[in-house]
């Protein structure tokens with residue numbers, strides 16, 4: 001177990017490079033199960049714990065997977081099992097994305113129910129509705145879902161009740177090998193959907209309209225491996241943009257695609273931050289006091305829910321009161337209690353949080369309740385008075401590559417310590433002090 005230790009007060013400046021997008025690479029790795037011929041080569045695959053998990057899922061299904069210096073190869077010519085084991089699906093909901101590829105290619109799949117998580121119940125009804133419309137028989141029981149196709153899946157017209165990212169991806173993948181045409185209406189429009197569609201098309205699929213609310217897929221007989229480079233992670237980029245703003249800094253976020261970050265850039269500009277879109281990235285300069293703004297999360301192209309907690313950290317140090325409304329997940333304010341430990345003044349009323357900004361945050365011992373909450377607490381720690389200790393780092397490692405190293409490269413006083421486990425709260429504190437180590441490149445356990 002480990003913790004991040006952050007000493008607040010440094011102004012961040014310099015250049016930071018964004019890694020490949022977690023939310024692109026995960027469905028893309030799942031999609032590589034569709035390749036009956038050849039091998040897939042996926043470049044700019046970030047060394048994240050989630051990537052390790054989905055690679056393990058593929059291996060458990062019989063695919064051969066290698067990972068070397070951000071390049072993944074997947075040889076899925078032989079599939080030995082159609083069952084995604086509980087131990088992996090429990091760790092990461094995106095494991096459920098192997099369902100569409102397995103069902104359409106193998107005609108059968110059995111997968112553990114992903115269940116809820118810290119940010120909401122996260123049902124999968126829209127995924128299943130899509131598979132059923134394509135002719136699959138779905139059975140649920142004993143914590144598993146079984147899906148069976150009698151022959152090939154059939155193309156269908158599917159209207160999603162919510163523009164779900166995962167359901168759009170799962171159905172799109174299933175439709176690539178279905179007989180005939182599938183149309184997904186009210187499809188999610190996220191850049192990661194477009195990246196997946198580009199990958200599928202490179203495999204020989206025929207997917208049109210990705211990035212709009214209507215996606216049309218013409219089924220083909222077979223798909224093959226291909227080469228693909230994953231898009232930069234817009235949420236990691238947004239997190240560094242907030243790091244610049246919260247410390248009054250000047251950061252060039254290399255690789256950030258301004259087009260993917262429209263609402264985040266707009267909100268930062270409304271607050272008084274200067275954002276310059278450049279050819280290979282985005283420069284963020286914060287040289288004046290920040291103004292409070294209201295934020296409402298929405299599906300893309302609205303403000304991303306995955307940036308909500310980081311934005312809350314920023315609004316805590318801005319002048320005035322702001323209202324943050326979370327419309328995507330029903331329980332994504334778990335970080336509020338942790339911010340309160342840092343002397344934040346936030347009231348939650350239903351789906352809205354009223355943030356009273358302008359007072360100095362104080363360093364405290366806090367815990368990441370989910371991935372983005374962890375990043376947000378680190379951001380708050382960068383500006384807080386004194387030292388902040390952030391535990392729950394396993395959440396952060398799911399989605400950020402070398403976060404402490406990248407921030408310290410920009411001048412932040414942040415490092416990671418290992419902590420002995422298990423121990424009662426009081427003992428953990430002394431362990432953390434005892435085992436302080438300088439910033440070093442933390443290798444993922446599987447590298």
Ligand SMILES: CC(=O)N[C@H]1[C@@H](OP(=O)(O)OP(=O)(O)OC[C@H]2O[C@@H](n3ccc(=O)[nH]c3=O)[C@H](O)[C@@H]2O)O[C@H](CO)[C@@H](O)[C@@H]1O
Nearest residue numbers: 023094122123124125126127162164165166167306328329
């Ligand atoms: C690996 C990945 O890409 N994760 C992202 C993906 O998650 P994920 O794909 O799980 O998110 P969805 O877009 O599916 O969820 C959005 C909303 O739809 C609801 N819903 C979803 C499916 C369904 O069958 N029924 C249903 O009601 C969910 O409970 C949620 O309230 O998009 C989210 C929303 O941008 C992001 O926060 C996650 O980082």
Ligand SMILES: C=C(OP(=O)(O)O)C(=O)O
Nearest residue numbers: 093094119306371372399
């Ligand atoms: C919620 C997130 O991811 P996941 O869907 O993988 O839990 C996230 O990236 O913030």
